[in-house]
Amino acid sequence: MTTTGDEVSLERVAEIARSLAGAAGLDEVLQRVADLGAQHLERCDGVSVMLVQRGGRLATPAYSTTVARDSDRAQYDTGEGPCLTSMDTQRTIVIDDLEQEDRWPRFREQALALGIRSMASFRLFLEGDTMGALNFHASTAHAFGHHDLLLGEVFASHAAVALRAAITEAGLEAALESRDRIGQAKGVIMNREGASPQQAFDRLRALSERQNRPLRDVADQIARTGEIPVLEPTRKQRRGT
Structure with missing residues (x-):
């Protein structure tokens, strides 16, 4: 029996949900979010989890590669970038080819130096409350197609639920x-x-x-x-x- 693309997608979503549900504590959830994202988007080279702390301060507590981490840092340093825009506008931001991108020029220069060509940023939120952003990076242009973006949206939803559930009584800041x-x-x-x-x-x-x-x-x-x-x-x- 031939497996269709839709069936493969459903299997991936189920696998993601099971893996996140099996994580023990916030530390494990954060790292699994980063690693699972890199595994399930085929042309993805790195994932970072950007979270909003008290007072609006941003942090990247989990990442699958140092390039993904440094991309977030470039956005903190310049005060601009797709992940920040995704949170501000409450929508998914996609960069097909960073060399052709004229938004965020200061970030663009640093990201290209890191070898990044494509990005997709998904807002992490529950009931309208923005928790941060889930960011996918690729070293090739046009890395993320329609199917990848749909999977990314579902993955971000599962990640937001898992992260919220993992936050202890001590609170997110602690x-x-x-x-x-x-x-x-x-x-x-x-x-x-x-x-x-x-x-x-x-x-x-x-x-x-x-x-x-x-x-x-x-x-x-x-x-x-x-x-x-x-x-x-x-x-x-x-x-x-």
């Missing part, structure tokens, strides 16, 4: 402060070991489990000291089984 430390610790691991964002997060999670300590405490230690603890082998690994 959660993002913790996430900032995790981001710093990931940066240390990525720079020292040449790891990807997902590999760095997996290393933090393994250290947390092996040391029986909260992931945030492990991240805080690495961020403060710049030292990465040795990942001791498990008993099973020591026995060679």
